[in-house]
Amino acid sequence: MADMRETERDTAGGTAMAVPEPASAGRETAVAGFDANGRLVERNAEWERLAGPSAPGADRAACLAAMIAAFAEIRDFPEADPARSAKIAACWAAPGEPVEARLPDGSWRLLASHDRADGGRSFLAIDITRQEETHALANRLLIENPVAIWAVEAATGRFAFANQAARALYGAARSEDQGLALIERFMMPHQRDIFDSRAAAPGRVDFVDALLETPSGKRLWTAGATKGIAHRGRALTMCTLFDTTESERADHEQARALEILNDAILNLDEALALYDADFRFVMGNARLYEQFYSEVAPPKPGEHSHETIRRLVEAGFYAIPEGMTQEAFLARTLAGVDPRPAETEIALADGRSFLRKIHTTRIGGYFVTFTETTAERRAERAEHEADRLVRTIVENSPTTFLVSRIADGKIIYFPPASQERFGDIESTLSFFLDPKDREDYLAALMETGSLTDYPVRFRRRDGSVMQGLTSARVVTYKGEDVIISSTRDITETLAMQAELERSREIAHQNEKLSALGELLAGVSHELNNPLSIIVGYALMLQDRIDDPALRRRVDRIAQAAERCTKIVHTFLAMARKRPARIEPCDLNEVIEMALDVAGYGLRTEGAEVICDLEPGLPHVAADPDQMAQVLTNLIVNAEHALAGKGPEGRLRLASFHDAEAGEVVVEIADNGHGISRDVQARIFEPFFTTKAVGTGTGVGLAFCHRIVTAHGGRLTVQSEPGRGATFAVALEAIAAPRPRAPAAGPAETHRAARRVLVVDDEPDVADMICDVLAEAGYETEACNRARSALARLAERRFDAILSDIRMPDLDGAGFLEALRRQAPDRVARLGFVTGDALSPPVQALLASSGRPHLEKPLMPEALIALADRLADPGRGDLP
Numbered sequence: 001m002a003d004m005r006e007t008e009r010d011t012a013g014g015t016a017m018a019v020p021e022p023a024s025a026g027r028e029t030a031v032a033g034f035d036a037n038g039r040l041v042e043r044n045a046e047w048e049r050l051a052g053p054s055a056p057g058a059d060r061a062a063c064l065a066a067m068i069a070a071f072a073e074i075r076d077f078p079e080a081d082p083a084r085s086a087k088i089a090a091c092w093a094a095p096g097e098p099v100e101a102r103l104p105d106g107s108w109r110l111l112a113s114h115d116r117a118d119g120g121r122s123f124l125a126i127d128i129t130r131q132e133e134t135h136a137l138a139n140r141l142l143i144e145n146p147v148a149i150w151a152v153e154a155a156t157g158r159f160a161f162a163n164q165a166a167r168a169l170y171g172a173a174r175s176e177d178q179g180l181a182l183i184e185r186f187m188m189p190h191q192r193d194i195f196d197s198r199a200a201a202p203g204r205v206d207f208v209d210a211l212l213e214t215p216s217g218k219r220l221w222t223a224g225a226t227k228g229i230a231h232r233g234r235a236l237t238m239c240t241l242f243d244t245t246e247s248e249r250a251d252h253e254q255a256r257a258l259e260i261l262n263d264a265i266l267n268l269d270e271a272l273a274l275y276d277a278d279f280r281f282v283m284g285n286a287r288l289y290e291q292f293y294s295e296v297a298p299p300k301p302g303e304h305s306h307e308t309i310r311r312l313v314e315a316g317f318y319a320i321p322e323g324m325t326q327e328a329f330l331a332r333t334l335a336g337v338d339p340r341p342a343e344t345e346i347a348l349a350d351g352r353s354f355l356r357k358i359h360t361t362r363i364g365g366y367f368v369t370f371t372e373t374t375a376e377r378r379a380e381r382a383e384h385e386a387d388r389l390v391r392t393i394v395e396n397s398p399t400t401f402l403v404s405r406i407a408d409g410k411i412i413y414f415p416p417a418s419q420e421r422f423g424d425i426e427s428t429l430s431f432f433l434d435p436k437d438r439e440d441y442l443a444a445l446m447e448t449g450s451l452t453d454y455p456v457r458f459r460r461r462d463g464s465v466m467q468g469l470t471s472a473r474v475v476t477y478k479g480e481d482v483i484i485s486s487t488r489d490i491t492e493t494l495a496m497q498a499e500l501e502r503s504r505e506i507a508h509q510n511e512k513l514s515a516l517g518e519l520l521a522g523v524s525h526e527l528n529n530p531l532s533i534i535v536g537y538a539l540m541l542q543d544r545i546d547d548p549a550l551r552r553r554v555d556r557i558a559q560a561a562e563r564c565t566k567i568v569h570t571f572l573a574m575a576r577k578r579p580a581r582i583e584p585c586d587l588n589e590v591i592e593m594a595l596d597v598a599g600y601g602l603r604t605e606g607a608e609v610i611c612d613l614e615p616g617l618p619h620v621a622a623d624p625d626q627m628a629q630v631l632t633n634l635i636v637n638a639e640h641a642l643a644g645k646g647p648e649g650r651l652r653l654a655s656f657h658d659a660e661a662g663e664v665v666v667e668i669a670d671n672g673h674g675i676s677r678d679v680q681a682r683i684f685e686p687f688f689t690t691k692a693v694g695t696g697t698g699v700g701l702a703f704c705h706r707i708v709t710a711h712g713g714r715l716t717v718q719s720e721p722g723r724g725a726t727f728a729v730a731l732e733a734i735a736a737p738r739p740r741a742p743a744a745g746p747a748e749t750h751r752a753a754r755r756v757l758v759v760d761d762e763p764d765v766a767d768m769i770c771d772v773l774a775e776a777g778y779e780t781e782a783c784n785r786a787r788s789a790l791a792r793l794a795e796r797r798f799d800a801i802l803s804d805i806r807m808p809d810l811d812g813a814g815f816l817e818a819l820r821r822q823a824p825d826r827v828a829r830l831g832f833v834t835g836d837a838l839s840p841p842v843q844a845l846l847a848s849s850g851r852p853h854l855e856k857p858l859m860p861e862a863l864i865a866l867a868d869r870l871a872d873p874g875r876g877d878l879p
Contacts, residue, residue: 028127036119271370423461528835528856594631607649641672751777786810800870
């Protein structure tokens with residue numbers, strides 16, 4: 001410590017020489033100036049504080065003695081020395097020989113002096129307390145430093161100083177030759193030589209990897225340093241020695257780790273390239289050369305990255321975008337090589353793609369990694385294409401599809417088909433007909449989170465109502481619950497279903513009508529034969545009875561029979577399925593016929609029936625049978641409207657000619673309960689009915705409307721609730737047909753010369769036909785079997801043949817075929833009479849044979865006319 005302090009005092013002495021004059025000295029420096037005669041010239045307050053007051057001119061020796069007495073300790077000057085004060089004063093006055101002294105308060109002063117300009121001398125006491133503290137700390141650090149530090153004399157090698165770490169390293173106590181012993185502990189001769197040759201040299205010598213063996217036999221790796229210094233005229237060598245065993249071990253492990261790291265880098269799956277601070281190539285791993293330089297020369301160390309990229313571009317290594325030149329691509333690529341950390345996607349001409357990442361190193365270089373992204377990009381492209389396909393499908397799907405928020409119904413996604421259907425709307429609230437409909441829809445949806453084919457009613461862009469089936473799911477999108485829904489428009493489907501239901505009902509009604517027709521056909525067939533007998537004989541009796549009373553009775557029989565005949569004909573016409581047969585038609589006759597058929601219910605109810613038919617009514621072009629069906633339906637409807645009114649009920653049937661409109665109008669008016677306006681708007685729709693279940697089908701008025709419209713006419717209704725209803729049929733009037741001149745039948749004398757064969761399985765009918773024709777002058781013969789008739793035809797010649805169709809054994813068709821084979825010339829003389837004209841086989845026979853026929857019940861005039869026609873085939877004016 002003393003030696004180290006002496007070095008510092010040398011420096012401090014130099015500093016004291018630079019201290020200013022007393023007048024400008026600081027508070028911590030005591031200054032006194034003496035002239036050449038040793039007399040006090042000046043002093044500062046700090047001097048007087050330490051040495052006490054002294055007057056100018058005081059003796060220097062007395063003043064210095066007073067100052068020396070103020071100190072508790074003066075280093076290197078023991079108190080037992082009698083000449084202590086004189087020696088201190090002499091040392092203090094000697095240039096370059098400062099003295100260290102401690103005051104009783106523990107602070108230290110450096111006592112120094114310097115010459116004055118007037119030949120005198122100035123003395124200073126400089127406060128060095130802080131320097132002493134620093135020296136103490138430095139001394140402690142030096143002694144307790146874990147690094148071995150020692151000093152030896154350069155000339156002799158003798159030990160001058162050693163800290164604790166050095167002594168521990170030696171393993172021995174202080175001795176004069178420990179410096180030499182330390183050198184002996186260096187295991188390698190060349191290391192000893194280095195230390196021996198350079199230990200005394202000025203400057204610093206570093207050496208590494210010195211293997212040292214301690215007295216305990218432990219071998220350590222060390223690194224040391226030396227520096228030559230001068231101390232009080234002696235040349236010393238300061239030495240340090242570091243234990244680098246752990247460092248060497250760490251370096252070895254680090255080198256091994258670096259070797260492993262280098263091997264790992266070289267064998268990475270990712271391509272890696274290392275560049276210096278100027279972006280010049282340093283090295284690359286195996287993957288780099290494999291991925292990029294299998295066909296192109298790899299970069300050499302020192303090659304700039306721009307040159308490497310240029311060679312790759314010119315070799316066609318990169319995928320150049322369509323429409324871009326190689327030069328433009330090169331310029332863009334070079335501009336993209338940014339030395340800052342960056343990521344860039346690069347595409348190669350062979351279809352591969354890589355993600356390039358540039359990283360900076362701590363020493364200013366760069367390393368670049370290339371991660372192949374070919375599979376990922378292909379997957380992304382496939383996913384993108386799939387997304388585009390899905391979007392295309394969704395955008396072009398005719399199904400209403402949308403995504404909306406649950407809370408406020410705001411539409412998040414609205415494809416064109418939905419926009420076209422619902423218009424430019426922002427919320428689903430806009431197309432629900434009723435807000436409650438949406439509430440019910442949401443309640444059903446939120447119960448399970450999904451709906452399938454939930455029935456809805458929406459409002460379209462044009463304001464019309466759409467019937468639909470919605471399927472919906474609740475999903476989470478951007479942190480909130482949304483509804484994905486798809487709605488099928490089933491408006492047309494429901495309309496088709498309704499139409500199908502109507503068609504089924506029509507088919508059902510047709511089946512019922514068909515069954516009714518078959519029933520009517522059967523009933524008519526059974527009635528026709530007895531009616532024919534009644535009508536025929538009644539008309540014959542009219543001309544033979546002279547008694548007025550009997551004649552009146554016979555007339556009534558004839559009228560009743562004729563009425564029955566018309567009713568049966570009407571039934572048959574209503575049940576008959578055939579195309580419309582348009583001919584001049586007298587609507588007054590049709591009204592009377594319809595009233596005969598449908599008026600019974602009115603009469604039994606006691607209702608009043610008024611017929612106000614205009615005489616001489618123009619004809620219309622219509623099918624009489626279909627017009628009869630229309631008017632019968634309207635009369636039946638009126639009957640239903642008057643039900644329960646009894647004698648107060650009234651039905652008025654009127655006909656008139658509207659000359660201005662050129663139409664014949666038939667009105668059917670009742671005073672029933674009437675029809676409301678909303679019902680009037682739908683009254684002619686198929687299957688619309690206001691009648692109770694089982695009493696109406698909604699077919700009648702629609703059927704009537706269709707028939708009248710097909711005839712070019714109009715069927716209208718006028719009504720007010722409680723004031724009855726009036727249905728009007730208006731058809732275009734036509735000129736009345738010219739009456740045909742009565743056909744001049746053959747004279748009775750001529751008829752007497754002609755024979756008629758009658759074939760009917762009903763003997764009474766056959767006899768009646770024979771009687772009627774015999775009254776007209778014909779010679780007749782009856783056969784009740786067709787085969788018997790064929791036998792008679794083989795025996796005799798007949799001028800006319802009248803045959804029934806439905807007969808046992810051999811029917812009319814079989815009879816015709818047999819006649820064609822047996823007597824083909826007689827076929828032209830054959831005519832049919834039938835009471836079963838509705839039967840499909842009968843209709844087929846009449847259509848295919850082309851033979852004239854009469855439908856039962858038979859009227860005598862028609863029967864005679866048919867016989868005349870058959871007896872004289874040249875006449876074309878007979879039925």
